[in-house]
Amino acid sequence: MAGPEWESVEQCLEKYLPLQDLREVKRVLYGKETRKLDLPSRAFEFAFQENFELQGYAFEAANEQLRRPQIVRVGLVQNRTPLPADAPVAEQVSALHRRIEAIVQVAAMCGVNIICFQEAWTMPFAFCTREKLPWTEFAESAEDGPTTRFCQKLAKKHDMVVVSPILERDRDHGNVLWNTAVVISNSGAVMGKTRKNHIPRVGDFNESTYYMEGNLGHPVFQTQFGRIAVNICYGRHHPLNWLMYSINGAEIIFNPSATIGTLSESLWPIEARNAAIANHCFTCAINRVGQEHFPNEFTSGDGKKAHHDFGYFYGSSYVAAPDGSRTPGLSRSQDGLLVAELNLNLCQQMSDVWNFKMTGRYEMYAQELAEAVKPNYVPTTVKE
Numbered sequence: 001m002a003g004p005e006w007e008s009v010e011q012c013l014e015k016y017l018p019l020q021d022l023r024e025v026k027r028v029l030y031g032k033e034t035r036k037l038d039l040p041s042r043a044f045e046f047a048f049q050e051n052f053e054l055q056g057y058a059f060e061a062a063n064e065q066l067r068r069p070q071i072v073r074v075g076l077v078q079n080r081t082p083l084p085a086d087a088p089v090a091e092q093v094s095a096l097h098r099r100i101e102a103i104v105q106v107a108a109m110c111g112v113n114i115i116c117f118q119e120a121w122t123m124p125f126a127f128c129t130r131e132k133l134p135w136t137e138f139a140e141s142a143e144d145g146p147t148t149r150f151c152q153k154l155a156k157k158h159d160m161v162v163v164s165p166i167l168e169r170d171r172d173h174g175n176v177l178w179n180t181a182v183v184i185s186n187s188g189a190v191m192g193k194t195r196k197n198h199i200p201r202v203g204d205f206n207e208s209t210y211y212m213e214g215n216l217g218h219p220v221f222q223t224q225f226g227r228i229a230v231n232i233c234y235g236r237h238h239p240l241n242w243l244m245y246s247i248n249g250a251e252i253i254f255n256p257s258a259t260i261g262t263l264s265e266s267l268w269p270i271e272a273r274n275a276a277i278a279n280h281c282f283t284c285a286i287n288r289v290g291q292e293h294f295p296n297e298f299t300s301g302d303g304k305k306a307h308h309d310f311g312y313f314y315g316s317s318y319v320a321a322p323d324g325s326r327t328p329g330l331s332r333s334q335d336g337l338l339v340a341e342l343n344l345n346l347c348q349q350m351s352d353v354w355n356f357k358m359t360g361r362y363e364m365y366a367q368e369l370a371e372a373v374k375p376n377y378v379p380t381t382v383k384e
């Protein structure tokens with residue numbers, strides 16, 4: 001599997017396809033073309049100085065007579081962990097705070113209204129190790145931990161909604177851990193939190209050793225810039241998880257993730273994009289980037305030798321729209337900020353075209369599912 005030396009699908013297509021073919025391939029692969037955003041040159045200069053990629057695209061919607069366009073800019077951040085995983089915990093967290101502060105500053109220059117970071121952004125993705133210390137020390141209170149306070153300052157300073165996915169320690173319920181996203185209003189107030197509903201039991205994603213499936217359902221946050229929800233990582237494999245955020249009114253669903261090439265790279269471009277189409281909403285798929293090395297060897301339960309690495313986090317963060325179009329992905333190897341301008345009117349427009357909420361047979365599914373989960377259920381299979 002390719003590592004950082006293979007930059008991206010987009011770069012490969014641009015390099016090898018003649019212009020006419022490239023246009024048609026992009027039409028089929030990416031849907032209606034997204035316009036390149038004219039971002040300020042000082043934002044590009046600062047991003048270059050700070051060594052991260054900056055890309056910006058806009059999704060258009062048709063003009064309506066009764067509604068004004070509902071324009072919102074979202075920022076997706078993918079990043080490496082700046083310090084090695086064996087550096088002191090507090091130093092790793094501070095280094096990540098500094099890195100994100102610089103990226104958020106560029107997002108502010110680009111007029112971003114809502115920004116989302118990658119899954120468990122304040123730590124290396126250490127759940128592969130199954131060790132408790134020092135990794136559980138990265139857990140913080142969602143309400144008033146140092147990272148939430150840090151994000152509150154950023155939110156207020158830049159008038160930006162911040163979605164901050166962290167490892168949460170829930171002091172009010174026996175100090176248990178959760179995989180949580182904290183949603184902070186552009187006023188700086190904590191609006192609330194949402195938790196990862198589906199815990200992977202695949203490969204080295206040994207997350208069930210650390211926390212349980214979320215117990216907060218599918219909350220949607222009504223921000224000044226639109227209704228948002230957060231479907232954390234592995235939840236993207238579950239169409240009903242996306243559906244429930246949509247049923248609660250989400251116009252934008254963020255999917256902060258941490259996933260590796262050998263496991264999921266071929267699924268990555270499909271799942272969040274399909275969710276945007278199926279639910280008439282925008283989806284923002286964010287993946288971490290790079291390789292993380294852990295001090296102690298761990299095994300993968302596959303008979304192969306113990307190792308120190310999780311695998312290659314392939315970045316490739318992107319935004320998909322309800323009409324099925326999508327932005328190109330950020331690179332597979334670099335830290336990056338993807339800015340996307342959305343017109344939320346496109347959600348209702350696509351709903352009126354395709355009518356999935358109208359044609360969906362939810363009552364029938366609800367009844368059938370209610371039966372199917374009963375222990376004595378007999379599947380309706382017709383046999384010869």
Ligand SMILES: NC(=O)NCCC(=O)O
Pocket residue numbers: 119200205232233234235257258259260263264
């Ligand atoms: N972080 C996480 O849930 N990863 C699981 C692997 C995947 O969903 O691709």
